[in-house]
Amino acid sequence: MxxxxxxxxxxxxxxxxxxxxxxxxxxxxxxxxxxxxxxxxxxxxxxLTNPHLLVFAGDHGLAAEGVSAYPADITYGMVKNFIAGGAAINVFCRQNGLQLLVCDVGVNGSFEENTESFVKYKIRPGTRNMRYEPAMTTDECEAAIDAGKTLVNGVQYRGCNVIGFGEMGIGNTSPAALLMHRLTGLPLDQCVGRGTGLTDEGLARKLAILQEVATRHADQTEPMAVLTAMGGLEIAAMVGGMLQAAENGMVILVDGFIATAALLVANALNPSVRQHCIFCHQSDETGHKQMLYFLEAKPLLSLDLRLGEGTGCALAYPIVQAAxxxxxxxxxxxxxx
The missing domain is CATH 1.10.1610.10 (Nicotinate-nucleotide-dimethylbenzimidazole phosphoribosyltransferase (CobT), small domain)
Known part of the structure; x- marks a missing residue:
């Protein structure tokens, strides 16, 4: 720390x-x-030594409600793409000299692959549908946090002192928006955006569903309780990773909307984490600008990105090296x- x-x-x-x-x-x-x-x-x-980018992947029960423009099984397909080296984050990490480590903490599907760049740490095959019940149990949320901490300790042991965090999970702008709403106090409609590209009708439906979720879990106000009720397994893993990286004295690269939502939780749990953070870009996702303002953060880049995966971290890293x-x-x- x-x-x-x-x-x-x-x-x-x-x-x-x-x-x-x-x-x-x-x-x-x-x-x-x-x-x-x-x-x-x-x-x-x-x-700066042995820079790493950790991408945590998990599915979301809430995706069944149509809050994303893409079906939930895209999460599984994209993790396969990460493993094969074909995603944007693979390209940018190779270009800028970061080691990519992908971790399955909650994907609804099994992977046969077993490589140095892919880790299986599955807590459960996706969160529950938070429209009707908490997304996770306390034990599941804590297990995901521990997964993030374990991976950070592992890469630090190999000499890493600068680390970025990314994610993959269809529907995860919804839990990110809910975490933002609850932890910043901003109105929900200022936190909810189009995610993967919802139409106006789809956006209106998403907002209505998330309002139901926020109302159902209105009693949850403490950071861990909010994360458990309305978060995601991959988001919880990022929270743990960020907390551990700060504890280890590492430089933390913060990506876009979902990664910054994880930081909101980590910051609420331990405000000193914020001092370790370099905010890599301002996402095109609605709410990210206000989230950064809440954290008094100045992003390095503004490229209208809204992909996730940690891509903003990989793109900004050469600027960090230059400094x-x-x-x-x-x-x-x-x-x-």
Whole structure:
């Protein structure tokens, strides 16, 4: 976990950045990033090692209510695509040098594959339909959180100190919107978007169903209770992963709408997690901008993405690398005198 920032270290790093061969503040957000990473690692010379992207996959009982433009079995097909290396996140991780690890925590289907980049940690084959009952039991939610923690510890053991989180689960913008609504206090209609591309009619139906869900679980207000009643197995795994990454002193790359909803829960459980987070992009999904505003977060990119999978993390990572390289390798004004 990030220790209280040393005023001496912060002052030293700021001076190093200011004294680079550039006008004061001329590298903008890169300067903020470099300082943040230095403070996370508690060093003037931070290093990014063995970067990983963890993608957690799980199905949702609520998908049976038609809250997504795609059928639930697409989750299974997309995980197969991840394993085969053909998804966007595979492409971007290969391009930018991140190790991809996919974890089945709740997909409704079995996988024969057993590779270093795919882990089976299935809690159950999808959540229950939260329109009629809690999505998970307390034990199931805690098991998913533990899965995320275990995987983060595993990659840290292999030398990883910077980690991003992605997800796959048809229908998962619905639990993300509900978590946002309950944890930020914003009206539900400001949290609910089109997800995978719903029509106006489909969006109206989704909002009506989610209002039913929110009303059914209105008594759940504590972060863990909200996650258990209206979350997802893959979201709970991301919550656990984020909490553990912060505990381990790692840099956390935050993706889009669903990953940021997981961070809302993690932040509610332990607000110091926020200090470890680099927000990679602003999603095109309705509500993400306000979610970022609630967290006082400034995203690095705004590319109208709404894919998930951790794609924003992989695309933003070269910017994170550039910030560290600037701090460590750029000359200072000494060479000009």
């Amino acid at each position: 990030l220790t209280p920032a040393s005023s001496t270290l912060e002052t030293t790093v700021r001076r190093r950045i200011d004294y680079k061969t550039k006008p004061l503040g001329a590298l903008g957000r890169l300067e903020e990033l470099a300082l943040q990473i230095a403070l996370i690692q508690q060093t003037e010379t931070p290093v 560290v390289a600037m701090l460590n390798d750029m000359a200072t004004m000494d060479i000009l005198t």
